[in-house]
Amino acid sequence: MENKKIPYKIYLDESEIPTKWYNVRADMKNKPAPLLNPGTLQPMKAEELYPVFCEELVAQELNDSDAYIDIPEEIQNFYKMYRPSPLIRAYFLEKALDTPAKIYYKFEGNNTSGSHKLNSAIAQAYYAKKQGLKGVTTETGAGQWGTALSMACSYFGLDCKVYMVKVSYEQKPFRREVMRTYGASVTPSPSTTTNVGKKILAEHPDTTGSLGCAISEAVEVATSTEGYRYVLGSVLNQVLLHQSVIGLETKTALDKYGVKPDIIIGCAGGGSNLGGLISPFMGQKLRGEADYRIIAVEPASCPSFTRGKFAYDFCDTGMVCPLAKMYTLGSGFIPSANHAGGLRYHGMSSILSQLYHDGLMEATSVEQTAVFEAAEQFARVEGILPAPESSHAIRVAIDEALKCKETGEEKNILFGLTGTGYFDMVAYEKFNDGVMNDYIPTDEDLQKGFDGIPKFPGNEV
């Protein structure tokens, strides 16, 4: 088994695509804290979430006991359009680094959304369709989620209204056109189409928008329009559940060749890719069956894990959503305008926050010029131009591989390559022109965000 020659790309058979999602919460001793009703500060009941989310997705959101949840046949069918995704042995990169480490990456970018986001988009669209809805609303930042949802909605004939963070809307007109090609309507956020958008524009007329703000707009439209619900591409428990297909496929592929990763690395914005990639490995760790070093990588300009507070906070700027317990920079935090990539959400998945709090995973932050240096090096030797988000994981994977070069250790390094950077060329252009710079928020910058975290007994920050 160990000596079986490992190909450049490991493709599973279609029959090996998972038929069940894995719910890591079932194996967690310390469950992620429940969502709270911001008025009563009591845990949200399913009924309270129904105006916002589809009923079956609410059930998934609240289910922390079932380890496996069946993937409906229609979703399995759609997965065959672009899954299994390849697990790639980075032979070219290893050679370029002259490292004894063995590097593997799970590449989720070989679909038109350009990222892993499609894994959850199709699930959420499916349950919306099943519930007989007309359409869904959502926000998008870098645009990967919006594109994925447009594709999923187009497949099921659902209307799709996307609120796109204004700075991305302007910098990424081509992303917008992909969404339109799939029939979605795309509105720059904040906009005058919602009360919350109008309010934010009145207070901050020059704002370039934020994910938290776009979420507020999308939720307002969903809850005030007959036959619509809101869907979200990250952070939520249900999203990590759907994204477990990434980790399940990865583990199946590695097991075939008898490879056990020593280090598992993923970029972390809201946590959807990282949570999905690590889930079956974390499950083993929680059950005491195996140990792995797991590293979340976030931008130094939006450091929720490494510099945030573990507290209940608003999920959105408009404070229309439930409170979630998570590592957070405060719902008013907006990364510096020079921050080029995604991973700009102020908070972090409750599941990952709890795991990090319990010492089951590490986190580190990296600066963007170092990230783009890694991206360029990777693109040149591995032939895939990576998304800026994914390149955070590449940076740390390369650094770990270089440490192995020093120590001579033949570690197995696994990372998640969430997507491609074909719609991020404005950022690459800055890097190519040598005008990209770094910005690390000061403690004072962060304090402003922390000041917005709600105060109530048990939630001192």
Place this chain on the structure above:
Amino acid sequence: MENKKIPYKIYLDESEIPTKWYNVRADMKNKPAPLLNPGTLQPMKAEELYPVFCEELVAQELNDSDAYIDIPEEIQNFYKMYRPSPLIRAYFLEKALDTPAKIYYKFEGNNTSGSHKLNSAIAQAYYAKKQGLKGVTTETGAGQWGTALSMACSYFGLDCKVYMVKVSYEQKPFRREVMRTYGASVTPSPSTTTNVGKKILAEHPDTTGSLGCAISEAVEVATSTEGYRYVLGSVLNQVLLHQSVIGLETKTALDKYGVKPDIIIGCAGGGSNLGGLISPFMGQKLRGEADYRIIAVEPASCPSFTRGKFAYDFCDTGMVCPLAKMYTLGSGFIPSANHAGGLRYHGMSSILSQLYHDGLMEATSVEQTAVFEAAEQFARVEGILPAPESSHAIRVAIDEALKCKETGEEKNILFGLTGTGYFDMVAYEKFNDGVMNDYIPTDEDLQKGFDGIPKFPGNEV
């Protein structure tokens, strides 16, 4: 064999990547006519081509007798970065069309160049490196070839100078940035960096450029710079040779499942993809072992097969290249500015021209709004946003599948999906906005191009 369930995506094993290219010329009774020296009108000798092309590539260009040519190990190794490419059964499209036809497509877009062009780029870069050159020059239109060559040159540490048709340079800044990320220099053509560029600019100061003009500039730089040669991404015999990997993989995959295509469809600009896709099938046809209906699809706005002349013509606007016998619209022909996609070269591969002339394949032309309608439909059901070029083949594949619906025939339809449209969103935007229109050149338009075809005995048009 026939009853084996065909998966959505057929991936060959790495060990099944071809180790030899197939040279269809070896099986042609009527060989493609040789390149002529425009001064003497005699066939170009190898020595005459050495100032322009690498020596081993010249040998491949002139070799019409060896059916198989070994793929050097370094190129085989690079192919593992992104090959084998999937052969996809279009189950979703078949269902959407409600056709009894079975549709297959060979998808060459899962690499950062976004197309099949990388198959020849890496070969040409390899031979340049082997010859000890410093770098290569080339032209690019839609940008796929330039991107592919940048990737290949980056891999071998070669300098890469790209002349990009000015209209594309302006409409596709992101393509330019991908090339720069891979270390290439990109110059809009016509430019003031060459004599031929200056001359064209003096005569036509407002020109948006053409492939023929960019070729002239690239050739001039290659032949006047120590340690440089020129490389071309289509039209040439050597390119079709390298692209035979597409057809060879396709045939291996289909043979595994006992599937024989009834119709093979490919878009045709210079002929690189079509020539590569059909080569092993055409070989069988030439040897009398099997019959296939083969259809070349070209834009109605640049109809070299369907309305061009079969004659010796200049390959470039500046008339610095040898004469090639081909279906041509004249080297001065430039498609209407409203033509959105690639496939804008005035001529066609000599190999394909001869095969078409001999009745071994068909050709048809399609208008661009119909092409984008097919592209949108395909993107929505198959989950891949296709390049405008590739969408020409999709259009005809859909039309043939709809004919099968009428007749009830269960034909096997195979087409080449050459690449993705992620850098073509300006064209998609026009389509989404409903402002795309068609333009078919009049006979008078074409006559102007024909007037530029050189006149000499035996070359009456």
